[in-house]
Amino acid sequence: MQNSIKIYQEMRKKLNAYYYAMWVMSWDSETELPHGAVDYRSEQIEVLTNEIYALETNKTYLKAIDLLYLNRDKLDDLLKREIEKVEKELRLIKKMPKDEYIDYQVLLSKSSSVWADAKRQNNFEMFSPVLDKIIYYNRKISKYLQTDTLKGYDVLLDIYEEGMTTKVYDAFFQKLRDELVPFVLSSTSGKGPLPRKLSKNRFPAEKQELFNKYLLDVFKYDLNRGVLKTSEHPFTSNFTSDDVRITTKYLENSIESAIFSTIHEMGHGIYEQNVDSKLRNTLLGGGASMGIHESQSRMYENMIGRSYAFWEVHFDKLKEIFQKELKGVTLLDFYHYINRAERSLIRTEADELTYPLHIMVRYEVEKQLISGKLKTKDLPKRWRKLYQEYVGVRPKNDQEGVLQDIHWAGGMFGYFPTYALGSAYAAQIYFAMNKEFNIENAISNNEIYKINDWLKEHVHTFGKSKTPKEIMLFATKESFNPDYYVEYLKRKFSN
Amino acid sequence: MQNSIKIYQEMRKKLNAYYYAMWVMSWDSETELPHGAVDYRSEQIEVLTNEIYALETNKTYLKAIDLLYLNRDKLDDLLKREIEKVEKELRLIKKMPKDEYIDYQVLLSKSSSVWADAKRQNNFEMFSPVLDKIIYYNRKISKYLQTDTLKGYDVLLDIYEEGMTTKVYDAFFQKLRDELVPFVLSSTSGKGPLPRKLSKNRFPAEKQELFNKYLLDVFKYDLNRGVLKTSEHPFTSNFTSDDVRITTKYLENSIESAIFSTIHEMGHGIYEQNVDSKLRNTLLGGGASMGIHESQSRMYENMIGRSYAFWEVHFDKLKEIFQKELKGVTLLDFYHYINRAERSLIRTEADELTYPLHIMVRYEVEKQLISGKLKTKDLPKRWRKLYQEYVGVRPKNDQEGVLQDIHWAGGMFGYFPTYALGSAYAAQIYFAMNKEFNIENAISNNEIYKINDWLKEHVHTFGKSKTPKEIMLFATKESFNPDYYVEYLKRKFSN
Numbered sequence: 001m002q003n004s005i006k007i008y009q010e011m012r013k014k015l016n017a018y019y020y021a022m023w024v025m026s027w028d029s030e031t032e033l034p035h036g037a038v039d040y041r042s043e044q045i046e047v048l049t050n051e052i053y054a055l056e057t058n059k060t061y062l063k064a065i066d067l068l069y070l071n072r073d074k075l076d077d078l079l080k081r082e083i084e085k086v087e088k089e090l091r092l093i094k095k096m097p098k099d100e101y102i103d104y105q106v107l108l109s110k111s112s113s114v115w116a117d118a119k120r121q122n123n124f125e126m127f128s129p130v131l132d133k134i135i136y137y138n139r140k141i142s143k144y145l146q147t148d149t150l151k152g153y154d155v156l157l158d159i160y161e162e163g164m165t166t167k168v169y170d171a172f173f174q175k176l177r178d179e180l181v182p183f184v185l186s187s188t189s190g191k192g193p194l195p196r197k198l199s200k201n202r203f204p205a206e207k208q209e210l211f212n213k214y215l216l217d218v219f220k221y222d223l224n225r226g227v228l229k230t231s232e233h234p235f236t237s238n239f240t241s242d243d244v245r246i247t248t249k250y251l252e253n254s255i256e257s258a259i260f261s262t263i264h265e266m267g268h269g270i271y272e273q274n275v276d277s278k279l280r281n282t283l284l285g286g287g288a289s290m291g292i293h294e295s296q297s298r299m300y301e302n303m304i305g306r307s308y309a310f311w312e313v314h315f316d317k318l319k320e321i322f323q324k325e326l327k328g329v330t331l332l333d334f335y336h337y338i339n340r341a342e343r344s345l346i347r348t349e350a351d352e353l354t355y356p357l358h359i360m361v362r363y364e365v366e367k368q369l370i371s372g373k374l375k376t377k378d379l380p381k382r383w384r385k386l387y388q389e390y391v392g393v394r395p396k397n398d399q400e401g402v403l404q405d406i407h408w409a410g411g412m413f414g415y416f417p418t419y420a421l422g423s424a425y426a427a428q429i430y431f432a433m434n435k436e437f438n439i440e441n442a443i444s445n446n447e448i449y450k451i452n453d454w455l456k457e458h459v460h461t462f463g464k465s466k467t468p469k470e471i472m473l474f475a476t477k478e479s480f481n482p483d484y485y486v487e488y489l490k491r492k493f494s495n
Numbered sequence: 496m497q498n499s500i501k502i503y504q505e506m507r508k509k510l511n512a513y514y515y516a517m518w519v520m521s522w523d524s525e526t527e528l529p530h531g532a533v534d535y536r537s538e539q540i541e542v543l544t545n546e547i548y549a550l551e552t553n554k555t556y557l558k559a560i561d562l563l564y565l566n567r568d569k570l571d572d573l574l575k576r577e578i579e580k581v582e583k584e585l586r587l588i589k590k591m592p593k594d595e596y597i598d599y600q601v602l603l604s605k606s607s608s609v610w611a612d613a614k615r616q617n618n619f620e621m622f623s624p625v626l627d628k629i630i631y632y633n634r635k636i637s638k639y640l641q642t643d644t645l646k647g648y649d650v651l652l653d654i655y656e657e658g659m660t661t662k663v664y665d666a667f668f669q670k671l672r673d674e675l676v677p678f679v680l681s682s683t684s685g686k687g688p689l690p691r692k693l694s695k696n697r698f699p700a701e702k703q704e705l706f707n708k709y710l711l712d713v714f715k716y717d718l719n720r721g722v723l724k725t726s727e728h729p730f731t732s733n734f735t736s737d738d739v740r741i742t743t744k745y746l747e748n749s750i751e752s753a754i755f756s757t758i759h760e761m762g763h764g765i766y767e768q769n770v771d772s773k774l775r776n777t778l779l780g781g782g783a784s785m786g787i788h789e790s791q792s793r794m795y796e797n798m799i800g801r802s803y804a805f806w807e808v809h810f811d812k813l814k815e816i817f818q819k820e821l822k823g824v825t826l827l828d829f830y831h832y833i834n835r836a837e838r839s840l841i842r843t844e845a846d847e848l849t850y851p852l853h854i855m856v857r858y859e860v861e862k863q864l865i866s867g868k869l870k871t872k873d874l875p876k877r878w879r880k881l882y883q884e885y886v887g888v889r890p891k892n893d894q895e896g897v898l899q900d901i902h903w904a905g906g907m908f909g910y911f912p913t914y915a916l917g918s919a920y921a922a923q924i925y926f927a928m929n930k931e932f933n934i935e936n937a938i939s940n941n942e943i944y945k946i947n948d949w950l951k952e953h954v955h956t957f958g959k960s961k962t963p964k965e966i967m968l969f970a971t972k973e974s975f976n977p978d979y980y981v982e983y984l985k986r987k988f989s990n
């Protein structure tokens with residue numbers, strides 16, 4: 001037993017270093033790598049993936065894990081949870097033939113770049129064969145991992161959110177559809193034009209950068225353990241709590257896009273920075289699940305960042321930087337502008353209210369792609385149809401349609417629904433936190449650290465050592481309950 | 496024999512991928528890594544260095560190399576040269592105990608960050624223990640690698656410039672000292688004040704960035720296979736010809752610093768981009784030697800970038816960008832300003848004429864540190880004394896003195912003298928190229944690609960497949976001859 005623990009921990013230390021190197025390369029690929037160097041990098045990643053594969057399938061290591069898994073009740077809680085996770089993760093590597101495994105990893109290392117080209121050139125055909133192969137592999141993965149109770153798309157959903165199934169999601173979305181869609185349709189029509197100063201102006205990137213750097217300080221984002229940079233699609237990337245990198249994107253025709261991207265990614269980033277550092281070299285470091293992660297980013301972005309209390313404090317700073325551009329714009333103008341609800345095409349630019357409708361489209365097509373009911377080539381057409389149906393708008397081309405998101409290029413099927421789930425978690429957690437102290441007061445007093453601290457103690461610090469269900473129970477003292485979300489949205493957007 | 500070749504090439508492919516990952520992490524360390532993540536990275540690098548060490552000392556691999564080395568005359572020319580190089584490189588790993596080797600690698604992975612802190616805080620004491628340990632290891636390395644003919648500092652000099660010894664360098668520097676120092680002393684005194692518009696003005700970083708991006712195009716720097724970024728100390732970093740990254744640094748109190756840093760690094764970068772891609776997965780990719788490398792960067796920076804012909808074409812663009820700042824400044828003012836010779840403290844900001852005197856200081860102290868004649872703790876004092884003696888100025892503190900360069904923090908002893916050697920190579924190569932076409936005409940016609948092409952054909956394409964001596968002979972049709980350099984400097988600075 002002791003020997004197995006030693007074998008396990010030595011191999012984890014080694015694997016950790018390999019995955020760390022792969023992580024640095026993936027950050028570099030998305031922020032720095034010159035186009036002409038993509039193929040060469042893929043070749044090197046192929047070699048290193050082979051090395052990792054050899055370590056992950058090392059017989060002594062696998063035997064040690066089997067032994068520890070059988071005797072898991074004798075282990076301390078953390079190691080027990082880690083062994084359960086690694087055993088689950090290794091199921092794929094044990095069942096998937098090596099050639100397939102390597103081939104899929106190499107495919108993924110190239111696909112983001114193909115997707116970016118296809119999006120730039122508005123050409124779905126370019127991306128289609130790659131996507132088709134990714135779907136093919138996701139179906140295979142689902143087969144390899146299926147159990148008596150989990151099959152098909154459910155297997156993939158469980159990867160990103162332990163315990164979630166189409167049954168739960170179908171019910172959740174049905175609820176949103178019943179209560180939210182009519183509300184949305186009535187509240188997104190018949191409004192006057194937007195203030196031109198906000199909607200038709202040019203906001204220089206340098207000024208935006210100034211304000212975004214100011215936000216880092218407002219939220220106490222720790223730059224000694226983090227980075228803010230720009231990339232095509234904003235994201236958070238980290239390996240431990242010591243090095244949490246976020247990106248944003250400055251669009252000169254939008255005053256708000258970068259601001260809320262930055263706050264959103266800071267939500268992810270603060271979470272990661274707050275995970276207990278004792279978990280760092282285990283498999284339990286990092287956020288608990290995609291849903292819990294997204295609950296943090298969406299709470300920071302929407303519930304804090306788009307609140308009236310927040311802009312009461314920070315609007316002056318914004319006006320100081322955009323003196324000319326925002327001349328004559330009032331706090332109330334601005335607040336209404338950043339909380340307008342409208343039917344739109346781009347998920348990342350969508351407002352808080354209509355956002356889950358964008359997710360519904362993706363959820364539906366993913367279900368159909370994985371089940372085989374929808375062919376990859378028919379995806380753009382189905383996408384346009386569903387957008388018309390759920391969001392009430394129709395993309396003119398694939399750049400603003402099916403090519404807008406990077407996720408599928410990264411092999412992520414089953415991920416999107418966690419975005420909507422996250423918003424619902426967020427409302428429930430916010431409600432629980434607000435019972436313990438007045439959140440609006442904290443925002444008004446520019447004391448966001450109070451929120452950070454509460455979340456650290458009740459959510460962040462645990463990393464993956466608790467399941468999403470356990471975290472929701474610990475933080476809110478009840479199970480997941482979507483009512484808070486619907487109630488919150490209706491209240492906010494009834495004004 | 497065939498089997499040994501196969502074993503050798505398979506292991507090289509694997510090692511290549513590991514070194515590639517280490518390279519990406521080193522780029523990231525110098526441009527992106529948050530301060531709080533330095534230690535964690537060192538731990539991961541330690542693990543990976545152990546993995547690399549195990550591969551480099553794999554018995555089957557070493558046996559294959561021994562066999563190929565013994566039978567090297569039966570190999571084709573490229574493989575023969577590669578085996579000779581790898582055999583030479585492995586001498587250290589064979590002789591140095593594993594613990595020492597790993598310890599030294601880990602030390603180097605941390606030392607740049609310690610140096611940067613020490614420099615920022617103007618505190619030599621902070622860096623001193625690290626530097627002392629690096630010197631200790633360099634002495635060890637010298638002992639492990641010594642031969643009947645090469646001992647002490649000579650062993651280190653040979654690492655950076657095959658075939659160069661203190662005997663040759665002593666003579667080279669003596670020549671410069673005899674002919675250049677009196678010339679410098681007379682030409683750097685008794686001049687009028689500098690034009691205030693150039694010397695006392697503020698040049699916004701954004702505008703500098705614009706002009707530096709323009710320069711990328713002027714020199715046809717291939718951004719499809721490269722990156723331009725900023726860092727504390729400008730440098731070039733690459734792994735293959737497909738991904739050649741250069742950095743610059745914008746100082747708002749200098750119109751010229753970033754411009755000539757960028758052109759200098761482009762000289763290195765164009766060289767690397769032009770190395771024959773068939774060499775990419777061998778040990779023969781990349782520049783031939785430090786001296787040859789520096790000959791390219793210095794030729795681009797000084798002989799092209801500081802020429803009158805160059806600014807006749809590009810000064811208008813500079814004035815267009817710095818309309819306000821350069822109002823009333825003439826082309827001739829600017830030309831004289833960027834070619835002024837003066838006694839100064841910072842090597843990277845030194846002019847073309849006095850530059851080798853800065854190198855002489857470093858050459859002298861390195862010789863003494865390695866021989867043990869000079870203790871690390873006495874270094875700042877000796878540094879100040881030698882600057883007074885050779886350059887005629889005395890640093891007020893260590894930030895502008897002994898802490899100014901990153902090289903020693905990277906373990907590089909024996910590297911500095913190649914900078915002066917490079918300038919001398921450059922003059923000789925320029926003279927040879929100018930016999931074949933009129934270089935000034937090419938510059939005047941904004942046809943720098945002609946220079947790039949000639950250098951590609953005569954110098955760059957060979958990578959390390961030729962020795963520095965062979966390259967000089969091939970490109971200039973004679974052996975290294977420092978006369979061209981002294982003659983060039985005297986002619987240029989007599990005006």
